[in-house]
Amino acid sequence: AQKITQTQPGMFVQEKEAVTLDCTYDTSDQSYGLFWYKQPSSGEMIFLIYQGSYDEQNATEGRYSLNFQKARKSANLVISASQLGDSAMYFCAMREGGGTSYGKLTFGQGTILTVHP
Amino acid sequence: EAQVTQNPRYLITVTGKKLTVTCSQNMNHEYMSWYRQDPGLGLRQIYYSMNVEVTDKGDVPEGYKVSRKEKRNFPLILESPSPNQTSLYFCASSLRTQVSYEQYFGPGTRLTVT
Numbered sequence: 001a002q003k004i005t006q007t008q009p010g011m012f013v014q015e016k017e018a019v020t021l022d023c024t025y026d027t028s029d030q031s032y033g034l035f036w037y038k039q040p041s042s043g044e045m046i047f048l049i050y051q052g053s054y055d056e057q058n059a060t061e062g063r064y065s066l067n068f069q070k071a072r073k074s075a076n077l078v079i080s081a082s083q084l085g086d087s088a089m090y091f092c093a094m095r096e097g098g099g100t101s102y103g104k105l106t107f108g109q110g111t112i113l114t115v116h117p
Numbered sequence: 118e119a120q121v122t123q124n125p126r127y128l129i130t131v132t133g134k135k136l137t138v139t140c141s142q143n144m145n146h147e148y149m150s151w152y153r154q155d156p157g158l159g160l161r162q163i164y165y166s167m168n169v170e171v172t173d174k175g176d177v178p179e180g181y182k183v184s185r186k187e188k189r190n191f192p193l194i195l196e197s198p199s200p201n202q203t204s205l206y207f208c209a210s211s212l213r214t215q216v217s218y219e220q221y222f223g224p225g226t227r228l229t230v231t
Contacts, residue, residue: 004159031216032216033216033217035219035220037222043205043224043225043227044222044224044225045207045209045222045225047219047220047221050217050219052216052217053216091159091160093160095216095218095220096216097215097216103148103150103165103167103211103213103214103215103218104150104162104165104175104176105150105152105160105162105209105220107152107159107160107161108159109157109158109159110159
């Protein structure tokens, strides 16, 4: 079974509007961390935001927020006031705390976001 | 500046010709890892290292070797590359393996095997 699922291969949004990128995860660990990375066309991986499984508040970083619904095992990324520079591939990833994961990041398939002017 | 560096950034090679992709970090991180990125599959872990002389297989280790003789360096070796190893490769490091520690990624190495 997929540990991280991103069901939206591509998303479009108008500049200045908000957009939500979906991510669901599957783990039996109590301790885990969820990450979102941005990959622009240049290829580098840019860390955006982190949410720990024990964090009670949703994480926020500037225009990025993470809508964490633990019972539903979802960790959606919300980008407010989209900008043209937000056009990129976005990856959701999980780091599990169990002994067999050894710090590995498990990634979803990615969502390509296109921001229209 | 804290960073992870990889070399080369781009490489075109032929089947069977041994190659090494270097990775170095200047943050004194214990944990280092190699990932490959393929369309529709996201990033998958190839090998990881918990510390010097401690390495182990990730999800897709076949056809790859690694070594960790110094804390800062974690080279990826393809002894006999094949076309199915054409991919975008990332090296990453983090201070610890615990869930809250962010992994810092190198700029990526785009490898083409013909």
